[in-house]
Amino acid sequence: MKHDVNLFLVPxxxxxxxVEEEQVIGASGNISxxxxxxxxxxxxxxxxxxxxxxxxxxxxxxDATFLERQNTTGNTTSVTFxxxxxxxxxxxxxxxxxxxxxxDFANVMRIxxxxxxxxxxxxxxxxxxxxxxLWIIVLLPILLIIISSGIYLYVYHQQGKxxxxxxxxxxxxxxxxxxxxxxxxxxxxxxxxxxxxxxxIRTECSGSVECGLDYNAEWEIPKENLLxxxxxxxxxxxxxxxxxLQENDTWRDVAVKMLRDEPSTEELRQFKQEINVMQxxxxxPHIVSLIGCCTRSGRLRLVVEYCxxxxxxxxxxxxxxxxxxxxxRREANKISSRLIQPVKYAELLSQDSK
Numbered sequence: 001m002k003h004d005v006n007l008f009l010v011p012x013x014x015x016x017x018x019v020e021e022e023q024v025i026g027a028s029g030n031i032s033x034x035x036x037x038x039x040x041x042x043x044x045x046x047x048x049x050x051x052x053x054x055x056x057x058x059x060x061x062x063d064a065t066f067l068e069r070q071n072t073t074g075n076t077t078s079v080t081f082x083x084x085x086x087x088x089x090x091x092x093x094x095x096x097x098x099x100x101x102x103x104d105f106a107n108v109m110r111i112x113x114x115x116x117x118x119x120x121x122x123x124x125x126x127x128x129x130x131x132x133x134l135w136i137i138v139l140l141p142i143l144l145i146i147i148s149s150g151i152y153l154y155v156y157h158q159q160g161k162x163x164x165x166x167x168x169x170x171x172x173x174x175x176x177x178x179x180x181x182x183x184x185x186x187x188x189x190x191x192x193x194x195x196x197x198x199x200x201i202r203t204e205c206s207g208s209v210e211c212g213l214d215y216n217a218e219w220e221i222p223k224e225n226l227l228x229x230x231x232x233x234x235x236x237x238x239x240x241x242x243x244x245l246q247e248n249d250t251w252r253d254v255a256v257k258m259l260r261d262e263p264s265t266e267e268l269r270q271f272k273q274e275i276n277v278m279q280x281x282x283x284x285p286h287i288v289s290l291i292g293c294c295t296r297s298g299r300l301r302l303v304v305e306y307c308x309x310x311x312x313x314x315x316x317x318x319x320x321x322x323x324x325x326x327x328x329r330r331e332a333n334k335i336s337s338r339l340i341q342p343v344k345y346a347e348l349l350s351q352d353s354k
Contacts, residue, residue: 011050011074011096014106016042019092021112024083035086035112040078041094050074050096050103057081060109061089074098086112219279221245221292221303228256233311237267245291245303254291257302268300275302 018041024034039055051074057067067090070079074096084090089111096103225246232240232255243256259271275293283289294301309315 008100010101011098011103012044012048013103014041014094014096017094017106017108019108019110033085034083037081037084039092043077050098052097054095054097055079056093058091059087060091061087219292221294223294253306255304255306258299271300
């Protein structure tokens with residue numbers, strides 16, 4: 001009576017599932033590829049007995065094949081599959097069934113025998129080796145391309161650095177004479193890009209007034225053509241530096257006068273006035289003459305002729321002894337004294353007559 005009532009309950013999943021196989025030996029004593037498979041499971045509680053059990057045998061390797069299904073009564077706990085070709089791997093599934101429904105499958109995966117296990121392991125290794133070999137074939141060319149690209153970029157970068165260094169050295173060597181004469185020169189030639197220049201160093205323009213200056217624009221000198229060097233002297237509101245001016249393909253020593261940083265309005269006015277005065281005077285062989293000026297970019301700069309012997313005062317101080325002690329000077333002094341003596345004598349006579 002209890003068993004009939006339990007048919008309307010969903011049975012539990014079979015437990016303690018055990019599977020064993022036994023290789024079939026032929027009549028002549030030869031070992032075949034067939035196996036007898038013994039399946040057993042635990043007996044459930046009496047009140048939970050199902051109406052039947054379904055037991056399936058499935059070969060999974062080398063191919064997936066359903067081999068056989070057996071149905072047995074609910075009070076049975078084992079079945080046997082006879083003469084089954086299991087392959088290298090197989091699976092056993094068991095579920096309990098009643099009128100209320102079926103339990104989940106209990107399953108076991110098995111390797112059929114040590115021989116098949118060894119064979120299966122070898123086959124798996126072959127497959128894994130094939131996959132690894134395929135990866136090597138695919139990745140090796142990519143890796144070689146990446147390495148080659150890295151080497152090429154490194155060599156290209158190093159060659160570019162060498163070329164830039166050689167060009168820089170040639171550039172420095174080209175203007176070594178100028179650099180040696182200007183030890184404190186702000187060397188901006190490295191960042192200077194060669195461009196086509198007009199034959200004249202003065203910029204042609206329409207005569208527009210720059211920086212509030214009323215001067216002829218033909219005196220304008222491009223800033224790029226002027227290099228500044230050591231300080232020659234300092235005045236009340238300005239600094240004079242030695243410079244180098246490019247005229248066509250040659251360089252000329254010049255003196256460059258400029259204001260100090262942040263000049264006052266009065267200093268700027270006087271500096272502009274000095275530029276206008278020197279422009280009006282023009283060039284003369286016996287005075288320091290104007291060469292040009294820079295007014296269009298940055299600070300005002302007055303470019304004049306460079307006096308290699310320094311200013312007049314220092315020149316006279318250096319040459320005074322030579323002038324006084326020279327033979328010509330001594331002879332001139334004698335003649336002067338002889339000329340003065342009659343004058344002094346006449347002066348004495350004049351005093352006596354009085």
